[in-house]
Amino acid sequence: MMPTCNLYTDSELMDLLKEDNADAFTEIYRRYAKLLYQHAFSILKDRDETKEIIQEVFTSLWNKRMNCDIEASLSGYLYMAVRYQVLKIYAHRRVRRDHLAVCKDSLHVYDTVLPDYLIRERQLQHIIDREIDQLPKKMRQVFNMSRKEHLSYKEIAHQLALSEGTVKTQIRNALKILRCRLDAFLYTLLIFFFL
Known part of the structure; x- marks a missing residue:
C-alpha cells in the first residue's frame, strides 16, 4: 500500500x-x-x-x-x-414472512377441512356397510369375500361350492343393487348440500 x-x-x-x-x-x-x-x-x-x-x-x-x-x-x-x-x-x-403466513393459513384450513373430510368419509363408509348388510345372505357373503377378503371368483367358488359363473352373477347383482341404493342416497345428499 x-x-x-x-x-x-x-x-x-x-x-x-x-x-x-x-x-x-x-x-x-x-x-x-x-x-x-x-x-x-x-x-x-x-x-x-x-x-x-x-x-x-x-x-x-x-x-x-x-x-x-x-x-x-x-x-x-x-x-x-x-x-x-x-x-x-x-x-x-416480508415476502418470506407473508409466504409463511399464507402457508400457515393453508395448513390451518387443511387441519379444519381434513377432520371434516374424514368424518364424511366414515359416514359414507357406514352407509355403504349398512347397504351391504341388507343384501340377501348368500349375495352378501360372496360380495364380502370378493371386496373385503380380496378373493378371486375361483377361490370364492371353491370355498362355497359354487360355479364361477354363479359367483360372478352374485357380485354383478350386488353391485347393481348397491349402485341403485347409493345413487339415490348421493342424489339426496347433493340436493341437501346445494339447495
Whole structure:
C-alpha cells in the first residue's frame, strides 16, 4: 500500500480508484467497512446478513470504479448503498414472512377441512356397510369375500361350492343393487348440500 494513501481525502481516493488503484480501494474499505457494518447490524441484528451487505456494497464499488461518479460525499454514497441493501433484505423478509403466513393459513384450513373430510368419509363408509348388510345372505357373503377378503371368483367358488359363473352373477347383482341404493342416497345428499 502506498504510505500516504491514508492521508488522501475521500475525493482523492475516488480519483485514484477510477485509475484502478487497489491501494485506494483498500483505504476506502479500511475507513468505512467497520462503520457501515455497525450501522447495518444495528438495524438487521443479523451478523451473516450484515456481512453480506458490506461485501455486496464494496464489491459493487470495485466493479463500478471506472464509471463511479459520486457527486455527494463518499461516506454518504456508501451509507445510501448500505441502506438500499438493508431495504432489500427487509423486503425479502416480508415476502418470506407473508409466504409463511399464507402457508400457515393453508395448513390451518387443511387441519379444519381434513377432520371434516374424514368424518364424511366414515359416514359414507357406514352407509355403504349398512347397504351391504341388507343384501340377501348368500349375495352378501360372496360380495364380502370378493371386496373385503380380496378373493378371486375361483377361490370364492371353491370355498362355497359354487360355479364361477354363479359367483360372478352374485357380485354383478350386488353391485347393481348397491349402485341403485347409493345413487339415490348421493342424489339426496347433493340436493341437501346445494339447495
